[in-house]
Amino acid sequence: MNVGFIVFGLTGLLTLVCFLSPLSVRIKLPYSVILAIVGCILGVLVYGPHNWAPFVVADFLDSLGSLEISSEAFLMVFLPVLLFETALSMNVRRLLDDIGPILMMAIVAVIVCTIVVGFTINAISSYGLVACLLLGSIVATTDPVAVVGIFREVGAPKRLTTLVEGESLFNDAASIALYTVLLSVLAGSGELCIGNVINDFVILFVGGGLVGYVMGKAACFLFTWLRGFHAAEITLTLTLAYLSFFISEHYLNVSGVVATVISGLVVGSTGRIRMSPTTSEYLSKFWEQFGFWANSLIFLFSAMLIPRFMGTLNLQTCILTLIVFAITLVARAVVIFGLLPILRITRLGTTVSLPYNLVILWGGLRGAVSLALALAVTENNSVPEELRHFIAIATTGFVLMTLFINGVTLRPLIRVLKLNELSLIDTTIRNQVLGVTLKELQVHIEEVARTEHIGQDSLERIQAVFKSSLLRLHDVPVSQMNKSERVSAGLAILAQREEEMLFDILKARIVDERVAESLLSRAEYLEDAIRTGGLDGFEYAVENDLRYSKMIRVALWFHNIFGYNEWLADKLGYRFANLMIKRSVEQKLILFASEKVSPILGDEAIEVIIKAHKRRLGLIENALQAMNLQYPLYATGLQEIYLGRAARELEYIRYSDMLSKFLISGEVYEDLMEKSHARWHYIDRHPPLDIELSSAELIKKVPLFHDLSLNSLKSICKLLKPRLALPDQIVITKGKQGREMYFVASGAVAMHLPDDTVVELGSGEFFGELDLFGKDPLVLKVTSLGYSKLLLLSSKDLGVLLEKDSELRCRIESIVNQRRIAIDTWRQRSNYDISPS
Numbered sequence: 001m002n003v004g005f006i007v008f009g010l011t012g013l014l015t016l017v018c019f020l021s022p023l024s025v026r027i028k029l030p031y032s033v034i035l036a037i038v039g040c041i042l043g044v045l046v047y048g049p050h051n052w053a054p055f056v057v058a059d060f061l062d063s064l065g066s067l068e069i070s071s072e073a074f075l076m077v078f079l080p081v082l083l084f085e086t087a088l089s090m091n092v093r094r095l096l097d098d099i100g101p102i103l104m105m106a107i108v109a110v111i112v113c114t115i116v117v118g119f120t121i122n123a124i125s126s127y128g129l130v131a132c133l134l135l136g137s138i139v140a141t142t143d144p145v146a147v148v149g150i151f152r153e154v155g156a157p158k159r160l161t162t163l164v165e166g167e168s169l170f171n172d173a174a175s176i177a178l179y180t181v182l183l184s185v186l187a188g189s190g191e192l193c194i195g196n197v198i199n200d201f202v203i204l205f206v207g208g209g210l211v212g213y214v215m216g217k218a219a220c221f222l223f224t225w226l227r228g229f230h231a232a233e234i235t236l237t238l239t240l241a242y243l244s245f246f247i248s249e250h251y252l253n254v255s256g257v258v259a260t261v262i263s264g265l266v267v268g269s270t271g272r273i274r275m276s277p278t279t280s281e282y283l284s285k286f287w288e289q290f291g292f293w294a295n296s297l298i299f300l301f302s303a304m305l306i307p308r309f310m311g312t313l314n315l316q317t318c319i320l321t322l323i324v325f326a327i328t329l330v331a332r333a334v335v336i337f338g339l340l341p342i343l344r345i346t347r348l349g350t351t352v353s354l355p356y357n358l359v360i361l362w363g364g365l366r367g368a369v370s371l372a373l374a375l376a377v378t379e380n381n382s383v384p385e386e387l388r389h390f391i392a393i394a395t396t397g398f399v400l401m402t403l404f405i406n407g408v409t410l411r412p413l414i415r416v417l418k419l420n421e422l423s424l425i426d427t428t429i430r431n432q433v434l435g436v437t438l439k440e441l442q443v444h445i446e447e448v449a450r451t452e453h454i455g456q457d458s459l460e461r462i463q464a465v466f467k468s469s470l471l472r473l474h475d476v477p478v479s480q481m482n483k484s485e486r487v488s489a490g491l492a493i494l495a496q497r498e499e500e501m502l503f504d505i506l507k508a509r510i511v512d513e514r515v516a517e518s519l520l521s522r523a524e525y526l527e528d529a530i531r532t533g534g535l536d537g538f539e540y541a542v543e544n545d546l547r548y549s550k551m552i553r554v555a556l557w558f559h560n561i562f563g564y565n566e567w568l569a570d571k572l573g574y575r576f577a578n579l580m581i582k583r584s585v586e587q588k589l590i591l592f593a594s595e596k597v598s599p600i601l602g603d604e605a606i607e608v609i610i611k612a613h614k615r616r617l618g619l620i621e622n623a624l625q626a627m628n629l630q631y632p633l634y635a636t637g638l639q640e641i642y643l644g645r646a647a648r649e650l651e652y653i654r655y656s657d658m659l660s661k662f663l664i665s666g667e668v669y670e671d672l673m674e675k676s677h678a679r680w681h682y683i684d685r686h687p688p689l690d691i692e693l694s695s696a697e698l699i700k701k702v703p704l705f706h707d708l709s710l711n712s713l714k715s716i717c718k719l720l721k722p723r724l725a726l727p728d729q730i731v732i733t734k735g736k737q738g739r740e741m742y743f744v745a746s747g748a749v750a751m752h753l754p755d756d757t758v759v760e761l762g763s764g765e766f767f768g769e770l771d772l773f774g775k776d777p778l779v780l781k782v783t784s785l786g787y788s789k790l791l792l793l794s795s796k797d798l799g800v801l802l803e804k805d806s807e808l809r810c811r812i813e814s815i816v817n818q819r820r821i822a823i824d825t826w827r828q829r830s831n832y833d834i835s836p837s
Contacts (some may be wrong), residue, residue: 010297017296032143032299032367033407036400039303047308058518069301071376074115076246078298079172079369080260084241085291086169087264089284094162094521101163101340106170107205109335113140114178116331117324125320132388138374138391139328139398141175142168143367149681160356164363172369173257177204179373180255187382208248208258215244215259216266234277234286237267280513280693295368302371308395309374321397325405328398332364355417365407366399416534432805435470436596442466486605488534490597494589494613495527502584508649510642515577519585535612542616546623548575548726560723565693568724573689576631577638579624586617626727630747630787637687644683651676691789693722697747698791703764705808712808719797725749725784732768732782740794741768747788752780759786769816 009197020038024031045053046065053061117136123131181200218238226232244263245256271278273479336357352360374395378388442463449459481489502523522545529541552575555568590613598606628635652673659669692698695717699705705716720743725731731742731749742749743766751759751767761767767782793801802809 005063009067012060013300028411030407033403035299036303036403036588039300040306040327043304043307071379074372078294080241080245081294083260084264085287087261088268088287091521092265094268095166098163102166103168105341107174110140110171110174112335113328113331114326120327127387127390130186134186135394137175137179137182137392137618138370138395139366141172141369143365169261171587173255173261176257177201177255204255207254211248211252211254212244212259212262213266220274223271223551230279233275234283236428244809298368302368306396309392313393317393323396324394324398325401332361336361355419359636362406362413363410366402370395370399402681416597438466438470454537483605486601490601490605490609491530491538493597494593495530497592498585498589499523510645511581515574519578519581539610546619565691569691576627579620580638583620583624586620589613626786634689641683644680648680691724693724695720695722698789701745701763702743719801720791720793723790723792724792725788727784727786729784730781731784740792741766743791745789745791748785750783750785751787754780754827
């Protein structure tokens with residue numbers, strides 16, 4: 001076919017797509033439903049006679065008819081872009097917070113759907129178990145676009161949107177991996193054995209994940225080479241999407257879908273930090289455009305195949321399709337209402353209300369991926385023709401039913417469940433936002449009128465519009481809300497204000513993008529907690545937010561087991577930066593609550609809100625103070641970076657403003673920006689946190705080891721293992737005594753005695769030695785009072801050390817005897833008796 005007609009057909013489709021998106025908004029139908037309708041119409045026109053059409057329209061339909069889009073083209077051309085675009089926009093930290101329910105909805109739901117559909121259809125038809133399981137894997141993949149769009153419109157919790165998006169990401173990967181295994185069995189190149197299927201599935205899934213991670217990390221490394229070349233940086237992300245898919249599928253025989261998803265997540269979380277600021281800002285916009293094209297075209301092309309697939313539909317296949325539709329809903333309900341609640345017993349679960357669960361159940365729409373997989377089956381000549389025909393028709397009919405039954409009724413269901421109605425909290429937030437905005441506009445308009453010499457009559461008419469709108473805000477009086485509801489509303493307002501401030505920080509790049517996105521993720525979690533739990537939810541979320549993350553604890557475990565410090569230092573450094581930003585934001589929030597929120601909610605509610613936020617500020621300052629005392633130079637470095645980035649952003653804004661007003665030329669602007677980049681280049685490097693855990697350095701801080709010979713110090717260094725104890729971390733507990741003793745190099749620890757007495761030990765002191773010398777246990781537990789640097793000595797190494805150094809043995813035994821005498825005296829005075837339990 002003439003290349004010009006191919007271009008004509010594609011550009012004609014894209015022109016049509018331009019008008020479908022606003023049409024879907026105006027008639028309140030999901031975009032995927034509109035695409036399916038238009039695609040079906042085009043399919044009828046393309047594959048039917050069109051001698052009725054004007055020559056331009058006829059040529060357009062001819063060009064579409066000659067575009068033979070195979071299943072491989074669907075999967076190779078469009079799918080990598082769709083997957084990478086979704087993965088790139090995901091917040092990885094928020095994804096990891098809900099990884100349990102996401103994997104449950106993705107992998108487990110796919111397996112459940114495949115099994116339920118496969119065994120049910122096999123029991124009532126003669127197509128065979130493998131073919132029915134294959135059909136189950138095809139219809140298991142979901143298209144979340146419609147549901148996510150509606151969730152955002154009705155203000156659903158962000159964790160719920162993450163759950164649906166995350167399900168789709170890994171759902172496609174799991175479905176295609178399982179489909180690949182079953183298709184090979186059906187084609188005769190494999191054997192239906194549960195062990196083999198599971199083994200192949202795991203290899204495809206895990207192998208794809210490893211390939212995607214490696215390729216994503218490699219791309220992140222290359223971004224440092226391309227930094228500043230914006231077009232090249234964005235192009236590399238596009239090639240990564242396709243290369244990770246193709247290399248995985250054709251050379252390594254693992255899942256290209258998983259590889260593309262993981263590489264997109266890696267670039268979205270790590271790669272952005274390596275890119276230039278301009279590239280990072282525009283990357284999402286470029287990929288949003290790529291994704292829009294790919295999603296629209298793959299849906300139109302696949303929907304154009306529907307008339308061809310459905311041309312020979314008979315009663316039996318129609319009945320089987322209806323059964324498939326019903327049992328997939330049952331399978332999805334089993335996961336949502338049966339398996340997800342089990343996760344809530346653990347920390348992996350997330351609480352979802354019944355109305356939202358119903359929407360997730362009904363919103364499991366299917367789309368282009370299912371149709372592309374069905375098309376791949378029809379193209380596989382090793383599959384019997386009857387089976388190809390059945391799978392194509394059943395899949396197509398099923399997809400149409402989900403789109404035109406579930407998709408069309410999704411909004412009415414939202415209305416029936418009253419999820420589209422503003423709650424009292426949302427109404428209060430709306431009124432607060434509107435009130436603040438209108439008052440600011442009043443002041444601004446007065447300045448404009450004065451500057452532009454606009455008459456007083458015109459100004460008063462405009463001001464009258466503002467005043468009438470402000471008066472209408474009292475149509476829903478706050479007095480309808482009780483104190484608890486007003487407090488919840490105020491906390492939600494401050495949570496949204498916090499997100500707004502963090503977005504500004506992220507946009508201005510005042511802190512590292514990784515830090516800003518982490519803060520933003522935690523702020524969104526805080527807002528969700530307030531909406532579900534009010535004040536109690538706020539306090540729980542605050543305490544949970546200030547706990548040490550799982551990654552810090554894992555890094556601490558690596559430090560303790562393998563002596564690896566760099567990971568721990570990196571995680572503690574980012575916690576330090578997080579706490580500094582949180583303190584700054586929290587101080588501004590308290591002022592905002594007092595000035596802006598108090599007039600709306602009243603003094604009684606605002607007093608509770610400010611008290612809760614002051615408590616949060618106190619917790620943040622305590623956590624930050626502990627790090628400031630331990631690492632003062634690092635704190636100074638972070639403050640310098642914060643101020644430097646703020647200064648750089650103000651400088652950028654100044655130059656951009658002068659350029660927009662034509663006060664400077666483009667060449668002068670570029671020169672100024674280049675000099676600014678050079679001037680502030682150093683502040684983009686996050687300073688390393690030196691946690692100072694060298695045995696040789698820590699030994700110098702312990703007076704007990706002073707004046708020892710050089711050989712003695714060298715032998716001691718080989719035996720003593722450095723440890724970092726976090727604030728409030730338990731170092732020793734009763735039952736784990738008698739194994740090791742500790743020397744406090746810096747910091748302090750608290751020994752908890754049986755009578756609730758607490759004894760503090762500071763730098764240079766040691767503990768745990770009584771048990772090693774065969775004395776009775778007394779201390780119930782020892783906890784760290786700050787970031788304490790300890791030196792650990794095991795019971796075995798203690799014996800070796802004391803045998804080699806008699807002088808040190810005498811020193812330690814002298815202190816042990818003094819402590820034993822003190823303990824005996826304490827026992828006699830308190831009549832305390834230790835007996836084995």
